[in-house]
Amino acid sequence: MSLLDIKSLETFYGASQALFGVSLDVGEGEVVALMGRNGMGKTTTINSILGLVRPRSGAIDFAGRKVAGLRPYRIARLGVGLVPEGRRCFPNLTVHENLIAAARGGEWTLSRVIDLFPRLGERRDQYANTLSGGEQQMLAIGRALMTNPRLLILDEATEGLAPVIRQDIWAAIRTLKAAGQSILVVDKTLSELLPVADRCFVLEKGATVFQGAPGELTAELQDRYLGV
Numbered sequence: 001m002s003l004l005d006i007k008s009l010e011t012f013y014g015a016s017q018a019l020f021g022v023s024l025d026v027g028e029g030e031v032v033a034l035m036g037r038n039g040m041g042k043t044t045t046i047n048s049i050l051g052l053v054r055p056r057s058g059a060i061d062f063a064g065r066k067v068a069g070l071r072p073y074r075i076a077r078l079g080v081g082l083v084p085e086g087r088r089c090f091p092n093l094t095v096h097e098n099l100i101a102a103a104r105g106g107e108w109t110l111s112r113v114i115d116l117f118p119r120l121g122e123r124r125d126q127y128a129n130t131l132s133g134g135e136q137q138m139l140a141i142g143r144a145l146m147t148n149p150r151l152l153i154l155d156e157a158t159e160g161l162a163p164v165i166r167q168d169i170w171a172a173i174r175t176l177k178a179a180g181q182s183i184l185v186v187d188k189t190l191s192e193l194l195p196v197a198d199r200c201f202v203l204e205k206g207a208t209v210f211q212g213a214p215g216e217l218t219a220e221l222q223d224r225y226l227g228v
């Protein structure tokens with residue numbers, strides 16, 4: 001059974017339809033890439049999973065529960081951890097306070113998060129709003145891990161970061177995968193994303209148009225669905 005199983009999802013913003021039939025699943029311990037050009041529905045799919053927008057039709061099963069229509073806090077408590085686009089942390093809390101505020105019991109503890117991102121240990125008493133963009137991203141991932149999510153969702157986690165920091169984030173994602181963490185990841189850097197992904201889903205105009213192993217996403221398909 002999949003950890004996350006989405007079938008034929010249709011989501012609207014007011015009268016405007018954004019998703020026209022998204023199907024997607026993530027198995028336990030799998031890293032799944034959600035891909036597509038700008039505006040194709042990736043963030044709307046994530047917002048639908050989290051209950052931030054309410055799908056009009058279709059099904060979302062998470063850990064064996066039907067979650068479409070549940071409140072966001074209830075879905076989060078079932079074990080969905082989001083690292084949102086734009087790396088939101090509490091700006092006026094320190095690194096340590098940000099991490100502790102998110103903590104829910106489980107394997108991910110403060111010391112394990114700091115092992116993953118040693119910089120967060122070095123910056124422990126610094127306010128989040130004084131961190132670099134890359135450090136804030138590490139903190140956003142650390143916060144999501146502190147909730148001990150069964151599924152971690154990363155929305156554009158490397159966007160806008162310096163290349164050397166991107167490498168740190170990708171290394172962390174590979175470490176998480178090796179530790180068996182289930183991850184749904186949206187990212188535009190195919191050269192890093194494809195090697196770490198077990199499977200890929202591609203959205204085009206709000207619908208799933210491809211699903212398969214990274215190796216099946218040929219240059220022609222990449223050009224058709226992901227080219228600029």
Ligand code: ATP
Pocket residue numbers: 013016017018036037038039040041042043044045
């Ligand atoms: P990006 O990579 O640019 O973030 P995306 O694939 O995540 O793109 P979405 O943000 O899900 O795409 O957008 C899907 C469609 O829904 C787009 O046509 C977009 O204009 C529309 N949309 C997104 N958010 C809203 C909103 N709050 N209100 C109305 N329409 C929206």
